[in-house]
Amino acid sequence: MLIPxxxxxxxxxxxxxxxxxxCLVTKQEENIVAHHxxxxxxxxxxxxxxxxxxxxxxxxxxxxxxxxxxxxxxxxALHNIxxxxxxxxxxxxxxxxxxxxxxxxxxxxxx
Numbered sequence: 001m002l003i004p005x006x007x008x009x010x011x012x013x014x015x016x017x018x019x020x021x022x023c024l025v026t027k028q029e030e031n032i033v034a035h036h037x038x039x040x041x042x043x044x045x046x047x048x049x050x051x052x053x054x055x056x057x058x059x060x061x062x063x064x065x066x067x068x069x070x071x072x073x074x075x076x077a078l079h080n081i082x083x084x085x086x087x088x089x090x091x092x093x094x095x096x097x098x099x100x101x102x103x104x105x106x107x108x109x110x111x
Contacts, residue, residue: 008051013046014052014095015052019033019034021101022057024057024084025058031059031060032057033063037054037056055092078111
């Protein structure tokens with residue numbers, strides 16, 4: 001049985017545009033960085049980075065807090081966000097509609 005090769009998606013335009021969105025956790029709009037999810041279908045191997053289709057916007061400070069905690073799943077759960085991979089995929093699917101991406105972010109954590 002052949003295992004399909006997973007190709008990491010690279011999307012410079014989306015990587016640039018993610019900085020225009022509010023933080024997924026705090027909803028702040030300043031100092032936004034792209035967080036490549038640590039647990040995603042597009043992550044290739046240990047130490048590998050997720051594809052650009054599995055990123056979420058975080059403030060620089062929130063990003064540091066996440067990495068200092070060392071547990072991505074627990075970090076997002078503390079902020080009532082339990083479906084971060086789904087959110088990243090929704091953002092990527094709507095990457096050409098910034099207003100829809102903003103709506104997705106503001107709904108996150110309210111479920």
